[in-house]
Amino acid sequence: MAEPQAEPSADLAIEVRGLNLWYGTFQALFEVDLDIEAGNVTALIGPSGCGKSTLLRSCNRIVERLGYVSTTGTIRVLGHDIHAGTASPIQVRRHVGMVFQRPNPLPLSIRDNVLFAQRLHAAHGPSRADQDAAVEQALREVLLWDRVKDRLHHRATGLSLEEQQKLCIARLLPTKPAVLLMDEPCSALDPAATAAVEDLIWSLRGRYSILIVTHNMAQARRASDQCVFMLMGRVVEHSATEQMFVAPQRQETADYIEGRFG
Amino acid sequence: MSSPAREPWLQALDRRDATWWIDRVCRGGVFVGGMSAILFLTAIFLFIATQGLDFAWHRLSLGQLLTGQRWEPTVEPPEYGALPLIAGTAWITAVAMLVAVPLSFGAAIYIGEFARGRQREWLKILIELLAAIPSVVWGVIGLQVMKPVIQQLFDVQVGLNVLNAGIILGLMAAPIITTIAEDALKAVPDTYREAAEALGATRWQIVRKVVLPHARPGLSAAILLGIGRAFGETIAVLMASGHRLMIPDSIFDSAATITATIAAELGEAAVGSDHYQVLFVLGLLLFGITFAINLTADWIVRGRRGHG
Numbered sequence: 001m002a003e004p005q006a007e008p009s010a011d012l013a014i015e016v017r018g019l020n021l022w023y024g025t026f027q028a029l030f031e032v033d034l035d036i037e038a039g040n041v042t043a044l045i046g047p048s049g050c051g052k053s054t055l056l057r058s059c060n061r062i063v064e065r066l067g068y069v070s071t072t073g074t075i076r077v078l079g080h081d082i083h084a085g086t087a088s089p090i091q092v093r094r095h096v097g098m099v100f101q102r103p104n105p106l107p108l109s110i111r112d113n114v115l116f117a118q119r120l121h122a123a124h125g126p127s128r129a130d131q132d133a134a135v136e137q138a139l140r141e142v143l144l145w146d147r148v149k150d151r152l153h154h155r156a157t158g159l160s161l162e163e164q165q166k167l168c169i170a171r172l173l174p175t176k177p178a179v180l181l182m183d184e185p186c187s188a189l190d191p192a193a194t195a196a197v198e199d200l201i202w203s204l205r206g207r208y209s210i211l212i213v214t215h216n217m218a219q220a221r222r223a224s225d226q227c228v229f230m231l232m233g234r235v236v237e238h239s240a241t242e243q244m245f246v247a248p249q250r251q252e253t254a255d256y257i258e259g260r261f262g
Numbered sequence: 263m264s265s266p267a268r269e270p271w272l273q274a275l276d277r278r279d280a281t282w283w284i285d286r287v288c289r290g291g292v293f294v295g296g297m298s299a300i301l302f303l304t305a306i307f308l309f310i311a312t313q314g315l316d317f318a319w320h321r322l323s324l325g326q327l328l329t330g331q332r333w334e335p336t337v338e339p340p341e342y343g344a345l346p347l348i349a350g351t352a353w354i355t356a357v358a359m360l361v362a363v364p365l366s367f368g369a370a371i372y373i374g375e376f377a378r379g380r381q382r383e384w385l386k387i388l389i390e391l392l393a394a395i396p397s398v399v400w401g402v403i404g405l406q407v408m409k410p411v412i413q414q415l416f417d418v419q420v421g422l423n424v425l426n427a428g429i430i431l432g433l434m435a436a437p438i439i440t441t442i443a444e445d446a447l448k449a450v451p452d453t454y455r456e457a458a459e460a461l462g463a464t465r466w467q468i469v470r471k472v473v474l475p476h477a478r479p480g481l482s483a484a485i486l487l488g489i490g491r492a493f494g495e496t497i498a499v500l501m502a503s504g505h506r507l508m509i510p511d512s513i514f515d516s517a518a519t520i521t522a523t524i525a526a527e528l529g530e531a532a533v534g535s536d537h538y539q540v541l542f543v544l545g546l547l548l549f550g551i552t553f554a555i556n557l558t559a560d561w562i563v564r565g566r567r568g569h570g
Contacts, residue, residue, distance in 0.1 A: 060460060065459065104456065175462070
């Protein structure tokens with residue numbers, strides 16, 4: 001990563017300043033300023049197309065997959081500017097893990113999925129024992145170990161959706177990321193699986209800073225510390241979740257939360 | 263019909279109007295088109311088989327054909343040992359694959375995973391154009407361009423040899439391998455690439471660890487179809503290989519293939535003679551090999567789909 005910037009704020013996981021983003025000529029984000037506190041779960045809410053996924057995908061620069069994206073402004077992760085000249089997206093993604101809307105385990109074994117990122121970065125592979133330990137620890141952390149420990153060599157794509165999504169979280173952990181980005185991680189899951197994955201996310205709180213996009217108001221309300229409401233590419237309101245749902249500061253926020261639009 | 267006078271709308275229901283007839287005729291037309299492949303395949307097979315079978319049944323020993331080292335159909339007594347031809351075909355096809363597979367896979371990976379937008383489209387068009395070059399032109403290139411280059415580069419006497427024909431055939435087979443390999447890469451879901459990229463994989467790591475393993479069956483099929491293409495090619499090989507009816511000892515020896523031998527000798531053999539008939543037996547052999555290769559390729563690809 002880039003050298004630490006002046007006065008990095010240790011208690012901020014992500015610091016966005018004046019972020020504008022264009023898909024070709026379409027501007028998706030306008031002057032976004034945002035501070036994400038370390039160790040918390042922060043929910044990004046807002047109607048479809050408001051830019052919340054774009055903002056999330058900017059934080060590990062995966063948004064640049066589409067070749068026609070341009071940005072201005074800065075994003076700092078733990079004080080490091082991820083767009084600095086010396087920062088490569090590869091390194092950024094090592095520290096900022098991402099979970100997608102649809103569980104997307106790689107077509108490899110469960111074990112190889114968990115070790116995938118670690119093997120990418122290790123010049124010489126860690127010893128077998130270290131790998132075993134990493135796999136067990138990561139799978140224990142996502143409460144999957146007992147269910148899959150006897151079939152680590154089975155294809156990950158054969159697991160249930162809930163298990164796949166937990167595995168997708170587990171495979172981020174061996175490289176010890178600081179931030180986990182989650183893009184509607186429960187939207188492909190049934191209610192019971194949603195509850196299980198939500199519980200898991202909540203249990204990771206504190207050890208990781210989690211930024212989660214959700215369409216589900218109830219989910220945002222029960223499973224986040226902070227809430228960010230976005231509309232038309234701008235951040236409208238950012239406050240403690242409880243406060244946002246009880247006493248929103250802005251009329252748009254109140255309207256959205258109460259289901260008057262979006 | 264015993265029923266009373268029909269309602270007018272019911273009469274309209276079974277009227278055979280123009281659209282009904284058009285549908286019938288067109289359905290029949292495309293049916294004939296669809297069945298013609300089976301028809302031609304069977305007819306060609308029967309033709310080749312009947313032309314060669316009498317001889318193959320009564321006077322030819324299959325063992326001698328497949329293992330005999332002398333192909334001398336015109337001397338007395340004639341010898342019908344096709345091993346030199348089989349060996350020549352195998353050598354040249356092997357060299358062709360050594361040339362074609364790295365080139366084609368490189369091209370497919372570049373087009374599928376690295377090139378973007380307009381560059382990608384242009385490359386695909388150019389590769390398809392490469393496939394459209396007539397094989398006699400390739401033969402001329404072997405004869406006029408590759409021959410002196412090989413002679414000078416390797417300091418050998420004979421420039422028309424296994425190496426020459428192999429390179430020419432490799433270049434001829436490359437477009438088909440590239441196209442099929444690229445299809446195989448394209449069939450890998452993009453979510454896999456995105457997942458790997460989000461985990462911090464570089465482009466090349468994504469290709470090596472995710473895309474290539476997942477596309478392996480399609481890539482194998484691409485190689486097999488390339489082999490089939492190389493096997494069946496005739497005129498370019500006849501021109502570039504030197505057409506020497508002996509088992510080659512190295513890639514700098516001239517060699518002859520099954521296809522080139524049939525093409526070169528069929529015109530001279532008296533219709534119905536043993537020589538004429540043994541050429542059809544060779545054709546049958548060729549037919550069987552390419553048929554097996556194509557079926558295997560098909561089976562690999564389908565087997566993959568079956569597993570999801």
